[in-house]
Structure formats: structure tokens, C-alpha cells
Amino acid sequence: MKKGMIIIAGILFLSSVMLLSVHSQEDVTEVDRSVFTNPQRPAAVFKHDAHNQNAGIENCNECHHVYEDGKLLEDESSEDQRCADCHGPEADGNKPSLVKAFHVNCKGCHEKQQKAPILCGECHVR
Numbered sequence: 001m002k003k004g005m006i007i008i009a010g011i012l013f014l015s016s017v018m019l020l021s022v023h024s025q026e027d028v029t030e031v032d033r034s035v036f037t038n039p040q041r042p043a044a045v046f047k048h049d050a051h052n053q054n055a056g057i058e059n060c061n062e063c064h065h066v067y068e069d070g071k072l073l074e075d076e077s078s079e080d081q082r083c084a085d086c087h088g089p090e091a092d093g094n095k096p097s098l099v100k101a102f103h104v105n106c107k108g109c110h111e112k113q114q115k116a117p118i119l120c121g122e123c124h125v126r
């Protein structure tokens, strides 16, 4: 009995530590924009999980994609990387610059869906 209690207490303790230390996508409310050293617009709103749930997007790699030799790898996801890890300030071949990457990804889908924001001030909310 006692041993069981200790194990349960241990599991509870460990899971609370994990909850506190893991910064996950649930906490994302805007995109990391630290690379834009002199931003011209207010930060774009992006409440990660709520957004993706409302928009009904199921595949993580709809946004967190992986390419190999110019081909999209259907079953792979780069969710452990920032967009800025691959997209630099300037375009590089087929790879758009970071600003363009965001605008094409976000606005591109919004334009297709026709019920999501496409005006500057709707994403870059003051």
C-alpha cells in the first residue's frame, strides 16, 4: 500500500513538473517575431490551438512542412522548428523570405477559405 502511494505521489510530482516546464503550442498566441528587429506592424494574432481547431486543420504539416530536394514530404512535420530556422530575411531559390512565408501560408489559405481575415489590421491587431 505504502509503496503504491509513494509511486503515485512520484508520478503526480513528475507530471506537474513537466506541465510547468514544457512550453507547448497551447501557449502560442502570436508568432515568434524576434527576428524582425524593427517591426512596422503590431504582432499578428495567432492563437495556435484555438485557431487550428476553429479552422478545422488536422495536419500539422499543413504549416510545419518538410521538403527534401524540392519535394514535400507528406508524413513529416517540422513542428519542432521555427519558421525562422529555415526561412531567412531574403528568399532563397523556391524558399520564400520569412515575411513572405507567413503571408503566403496565412493569407493564402484565408483567401481560399473566404471566411478568414485577409486585411492587414485583422491579423496585425493593435
Ligand code: HEC
Pocket: 030, 031, 032, 033, 036, 038, 039, 040, 041, 042, 043, 044, 045, 046, 099, 102, 103, 106, 107, 110, 117, 118, 119, 120, 121, 122, 123, 124
Ligand atoms: C492572415 C494574417 C496576416 C495578414 C492579413 C497580414 N499579415 Fe503581415 N504578418 C503576418 C504574420 C503571421 C507575420 C509574422 C509575425 C509577426 O510579425 O507578427 C507578419 C509579418 C509582417 C511584417 C514583418 C514584421 C513587421 O511588423 O515589420 C510586415 C511588415 C507585415 N506583416 C505587413 C503586413 C501588411 C502591410 C499587411 C496588409 C497588406 C499584412 N501584413 C497582412 C500575418 C498577416
Ligand code: HEC
Pocket: 023, 024, 025, 028, 030, 031, 032, 033, 046, 048, 052, 057, 058, 059, 060, 061, 062, 063, 064, 079, 080, 081, 082, 083, 084
Ligand atoms: C495554421 C498553421 C499551423 C498549424 C496547422 C500547426 N501549427 Fe504549430 N505553429 C504554427 C506557427 C506559425 C508557429 C510559430 C512558429 C514560429 O514562431 O516560427 C507554431 C508553433 C508551434 C510550436 C512551437 C511552440 C513554442 O513556441 O515552443 C509547436 C510545438 C507546434 N507549433 C506544434 C504543432 C502541432 C503538434 C500541430 C498539429 C497538431 C501544429 N503545430 C499545427 C503554425 C501552425
Ligand code: HEC
Pocket: 063, 064, 065, 066, 067, 069, 070, 071, 078, 081, 082, 083, 084, 085, 086, 087, 094, 095, 096, 100, 101, 102, 104, 105
Ligand atoms: C525545415 C525547414 C523549414 C521549416 C521549419 C519551414 N519551412 Fe517553409 N519552406 C521550406 C523550403 C525548403 C521551402 C521551399 C520548397 C520548394 O522547394 O518548393 C519552403 C517553402 C515555403 C512556402 C512556399 C511554398 C508553400 O508551401 O506554399 C511557404 C509559404 C512556407 N514555406 C511557409 C512556412 C511557414 C509559415 C513555416 C513555419 C510554420 C515554415 N515554412 C517552416 C523549409 C521550411
Ligand code: HEC
Pocket: 031, 044, 045, 046, 047, 050, 051, 054, 055, 056, 057, 062, 063, 102, 105, 106, 107, 109, 110, 113, 115, 116, 117, 122, 123
Ligand atoms: C490551412 C488554412 C489556414 C492557415 C494556413 C491559416 N489560417 Fe487562419 N484561419 C483559417 C480559417 C478557416 C479561419 C476561420 C475560422 C473560423 O471560421 O472561425 C481562420 C481564422 C483566423 C483568424 C481570426 C480568428 C482567430 O482565430 O483569431 C486569425 C487572426 C488568423 N486566422 C490568423 C492566422 C495566421 C497568423 C496564420 C499563419 C501563421 C493563419 N491564420 C494560417 C485558416 C487558416
